[in-house]
Amino acid sequence: MLSVFCEQVESLYPHPGWVELDPEVLWSHFVGVIKEAVQAAGLHMRQIAGLGISTQRATFITWHKRTGKPFHNFISWQDLRSAELVNSWNKSLLLKAEEAAKKNNCCFGTVDTWLLYRLTKGSVYATDYSNASATGVFEPFTKCWNPTLCNLLSIPMSIYPSVKDTSFNFGSADSEIFGAPIPIMAVVADQQSAMFGECCFHPGDVKLTMGTGGFWNVNTGGHLFASRSGLYPLIGWKIGEEVVYLTEGCMSDIGTAIKWAQDINLFTNVDETAKMARSIVDSQGVCFVPGFQVSVNDPYLCASFMGLKPSTTRNHLVRAILESIAFRNKQLYDIIVKKVRIPLQTIRADGGVSNNSFVMQMTSDLINKKIEKPANADMSSLGAAFLAGLASGFWTDKEQLKKLRRIEAVFEPQKDSEEYRPAMDTWLQATKRSLHW
Structure with missing residues (x-):
């Protein structure tokens, strides 16, 4: 680059x-x-x-x-x-x-x-x-x-x-x-481009983008998959006779929620947030429900903090926001495992929020899967460059693109997902209370 x-x-x-x-x-x-x-x-x-x-x-x-x-x-x-x-x-x-x-x-x-x-x-x-x-x-x-x-x-x-x-x-x-x-x-x-940039070329390849919104994409090859519980089919890309389909699940308020927290001075620099979250044992029962635009298929869901106490600090609020991202990742991943009848391969994450080690590690723990993070978080731009390069003859095939992949970090499960069960159950209860506002 x-x-x-x-x-x-x-x-x-x-x-x-x-x-x-x-x-x-x-x-x-x-x-x-x-x-x-x-x-x-x-x-x-x-x-x-x-x-x-x-x-x-x-x-x-x-x-x-x-x-x-x-x-x-x-x-x-x-x-x-x-x-x-x-x-x-x-x-x-x-x-x-x-x-x-x-x-x-x-x-x-x-x-x-x-x-x-x-x-x-x-x-x-x-x-x-x-x-x-x-x-x-x-x-x-x-x-x-x-x-x-x-x-x-x-x-x-x-x-x-x-x-x-x-x-x-x-x-x-x-x-x-x-x-x-x-x-x-x-x-x-953008999401299909990020999928291409991550070199998710084969059925079962999984891409998680966490930017303004969050998107889970699975390469389903030549088959279309949809679900009433939150997954929908997309065309990933069409190049000549090749048509690749994806199934997708999304969450709309990841980067939006983090930017809002910064705007109200919960932190100065987004790089601080992982350290703030780790500085405390848990969120002390505080839950954040992301819903500034739309979430869980309810356009009337409202964003909210619940469980606030006199002892609640900025660190608890920040941790609650980051935990909500990981919990929503867990929800969508479970739907994918249940509904997509294709063996899932390595998960590759990108987007600005993938730079947050707390979110990445907690997500890996919750889904009990290894997650790779590329050296370049902006896979959407890279995917567009790859596609333009193929059309112009700069590259001749996808095998050349695979050789350009650079992995910066790998997150592997470190805690049993059951350890998060009480906190996630509380968060799910908070989410239900925010519906149909």
Whole structure:
């Protein structure tokens, strides 16, 4: 890796439960980080063989096909307004989009589609199978947009982008943007990209990402698995004739909860949290239920602390937050073991929270499995680079990619999971009390 550059895109919260992104801010940050990263690497844009784009999924926008002007902000995957729309559909937000759709002037897309459209000055209107499969409108079994659902919701099929392979030549970024045309050789959803970056290429390979949200993914090969208890099928990637499916379970408030704790001064630096948690024997009965956006399939679950006492300290609160992540990991892992009828292989973890040794060790203890942590926690970016490299011929096969894997740490079970039983039972009770708030 030659260089890294980051720029945070702030979420907007116009109303309680609403989460949006400003499309122009996202676009300017996107262009800016590419320019800064290339400059920091001492390279020129003309030297770039291909661009791989990994984006958060299920965050959508609609815009005018002719002018390119958005009808509204991005609606984030963490947004909860759909819970109310189920009972009372409010069309006012999308009225302009509805009128444009009737005239075949409306485009619908997730972040990747929007970026492709902007990069190519409107000449490419497309997405890939990994992003499409996460919208809820794309049918992973038939690999096409769902006409029955669209008809039921009165959504014209014309608004949806064409769906391309994940590792594919999507065209080139307009030379006015970066000073030279850069081939766009891969577009992929973030969790599927992290799966590819971890080299989870075989059925039974497991990836755990802990970032803003938490995601367990299992490579199920050519088979689709779903469960009413929290797992859903996705297309991992499509490269030529190869179509790889995943099953996924998610928890939405990992990084969000930790950032909130930092914002209210429970700690100064996130690196302190593992030490704070270990400085005490237990959380003293304090439980934290993560639910700032959505969790355990209940959009009305509220985030809460329970079991507070006069003796409760910041360390107890921080430990309770970290324990909640490990407990939720245990819940999802147990569902996967029960529902996915494939022998599970080594678990590979990534994402910013994977740098927290307390969470990693406790998760390993609870599930009684070894967990590998790579040297580079940002597997989503690496996966996009791998996919772009394959499309551009920089690498010829996946075996070359496997040789590039670097493991920084391995966490193996050190305590019997039964030792955590009383604390987890208390946490489960706290979770039930936070439902349907």
